[in-house]
Amino acid sequence: MIEVNELTKRYGSTLAVDRLSFQVRPGRVTGFLGPNGSGKSTTLRAVVGLDAPTSGEALVNGRPYASSPHPMREVGALLDAGAVHGGRRASDHLRCLARSNGIGTSRVGAVLERTGLAGVAGRRIKGFSLGMRQRLGVAAALLGDPGILIFDEPVNGLDPDGVRWIRDLVRELAAEGRTVLMSSHLIAELALTADHVVVIGRGRLIADEPVSALAERFGSLEAAYLHLTGTEVEYR
Numbered sequence: 001m002i003e004v005n006e007l008t009k010r011y012g013s014t015l016a017v018d019r020l021s022f023q024v025r026p027g028r029v030t031g032f033l034g035p036n037g038s039g040k041s042t043t044l045r046a047v048v049g050l051d052a053p054t055s056g057e058a059l060v061n062g063r064p065y066a067s068s069p070h071p072m073r074e075v076g077a078l079l080d081a082g083a084v085h086g087g088r089r090a091s092d093h094l095r096c097l098a099r100s101n102g103i104g105t106s107r108v109g110a111v112l113e114r115t116g117l118a119g120v121a122g123r124r125i126k127g128f129s130l131g132m133r134q135r136l137g138v139a140a141a142l143l144g145d146p147g148i149l150i151f152d153e154p155v156n157g158l159d160p161d162g163v164r165w166i167r168d169l170v171r172e173l174a175a176e177g178r179t180v181l182m183s184s185h186l187i188a189e190l191a192l193t194a195d196h197v198v199v200i201g202r203g204r205l206i207a208d209e210p211v212s213a214l215a216e217r218f219g220s221l222e223a224a225y226l227h228l229t230g231t232e233v234e235y236r
């Protein structure tokens with residue numbers, strides 16, 4: 001479970017996240033929505049300890065990510081699939097990550113299989129397409145077999161096959177009882193993938209509801225999103 005309690009993050013004069021509170025429960029896919037600049041990535045970075053909150057807290061399984069003895073076994077995150085060393089082979093990249101995180105290297109084969117990369121495991125990452133890089137990022141997130149998964153814009157730029165693959169994967173991960181939090185601007189895709197959504201605007205909570213309830217009230221998730229965030233778009 002992920003708990004965000006009164007989380008506030010300031011960058012100088014920019015209030016990126018403003019006393020935001022919500023919980024993400026296991027066994028379902030939770031979509032994380034909001035206009036550009038509304039604070040989604042900042043919130044996700046706070047959850048995985050990459051950004052220190054100005055005030056409030058973000059907890060995974062009841063404690064800050066950074067204080068977990070085996071963080072990759074608790075939380076797997078895909079935040080920026082481009083951030084890998086291109087000169088390495090995919091299998092070496094994963095082996096290295098496993099070793100430095102106290103994870104048995106037997107997991108490397110398992111995650112390569114699950115992400116469909118087994119056949120290209122010996123290739124250098126710099127030759128990977130965007131879709132392959134995305135799969136490699138997912139493989140890294142799954143390495144520690146974590147109960148919590150966080151995907152920031154995982155379908156961005158993917159072809160229809162890749163989008164479908166992510167959809168099936170996150171649904172499977174939730175069906176296995178894991179906690180899955182996924183941000184996306186592709187509302188139609190989230191309507192197919194998510195059970196529940198958290199919507200934020202200008203760093204504040206706007207909605208925290210089942211997709212079915214929002215769709216029933218507004219006609220569709222897209223209509224709900226546009227209605228709820230209509231007055232929240234403003235570049236700061």
Ligand SMILES: Nc1ncnc2c1ncn2[C@@H]1O[C@H](COP(=O)(O)OP(=O)(O)OP(=O)(O)O)[C@@H](O)[C@H]1O
Pocket residue numbers: 011014015016034035036037038039040041042043236
């Ligand atoms: N490192 C940083 N330094 C200064 N300002 C930042 C930093 N990171 C984010 N911000 C600002 O904080 C606000 C929230 O940004 P954030 O990236 O969290 O939004 P987002 O909802 O993820 O946006 P998008 O959908 O465009 O990715 C924006 O105004 C952004 O410019």
